[in-house]
Amino acid sequence: MTYDMIFTALADPRRRNILQQIATQPMSVAQLADQHNVSRPAISQHLKILTDAGLLSVTPKGTKRIYQINRDGLEPVRAYIDGFWDDALTAFQDHIINQTKD
Amino acid sequence: MTYDMIFTALADPRRRNILQQIATQPMSVAQLADQHNVSRPAISQHLKILTDAGLLSVTPKGTKRIYQINRDGLEPVRAYIDGFWDDALTAFQDHIINQTKD
DNA sequence: ACTTACCGTAAGCCATGACTTACGATATGA
DNA sequence: TCATATCGTAAGTCATGGCTTACGGTAAGT
Numbered sequence A, B: 001m002t003y004d005m006i007f008t009a010l011a012d013p014r015r016r017n018i019l020q021q022i023a024t025q026p027m028s029v030a031q032l033a034d035q036h037n038v039s040r041p042a043i044s045q046h047l048k049i050l051t052d053a054g055l056l057s058v059t060p061k062g063t064k065r066i067y068q069i070n071r072d073g074l075e076p077v078r079a080y081i082d083g084f085w086d087d088a089l090t091a092f093q094d095h096i097i098n099q100t101k102d
Numbered sequence C: 001a002c003t004t005a006c007c008g009t010a011a012g013c014c015a016t017g018a019c020t021t022a023c024g025a026t027a028t029g030a
Numbered sequence D: 001t002c003a004t005a006t007c008g009t010a011a012g013t014c015a016t017g018g019c020t021t022a023c024g025g026t027a028a029g030t
Helices: A003-011 A013-024 A029-035 A040-052 A075-101 B003-011 B013-024 B029-035 B040-052 B075-101
Strands: A056-061 A064-069 B056-061 B064-069
Touching (some): A003 B003, A013 A040, A075 B075, B040 B056
16 A cells, blocks of 8 residues: 555546546446456456555455455555645745845 | 556656656656666656656757656546545445345 | 857667567356 | 366566666857
């Protein structure tokens, strides 16, 4: 659940697609494999990356495994951006200060 | 400036590091290359990716090229997360509705 | 004009990543 | 118990990505 894992997970278009799909409705692996034009193991691997990043969670249902969104998973990203914004802002203020100093 | 370019740019730890560094203070290429333990061309390539993603902007200063933060560059990411949150939320509401239906 | 400083790009190398097929494991139903 | 459904993982393949060295190009100073 590091920044690295989250951003790496979000870097792949197919994973973002899967994520959005699961966000609107929890799905099984085979269900996802049907909609995307790749093999089932490929989907499984993507789901592992998304899950390890904290963006998904699983609940077994018989032989199926239903993947659903972890609604707090994207919060670190927001925090990252916010902290970033603060950095840029204070740096900008410092810049202004230095300018007025001259 | 697509989602793909932005998330790909943010996926690399070194690029996130560079981004944060430039956020606190605009810098030249050689300056960055000194602090990171890689060659100058490597930094140049990272800067190109970050710039193409809309996260940085350049202003030539003599022979130097000063890279600075584009403060609006991360806004699409926030928008992406927000839209996502909405999707998950409405889906969750639908789920509740379906549950009460049973 | 010449040298120096600073930089972007091309070409090549090597690790990483996304995909496939093959296999093994678990839960369900007859 | 046996067959079926569903899935995760291992191994191998091919494209992508980050790095290096080599080269060329522009701005400033003498």
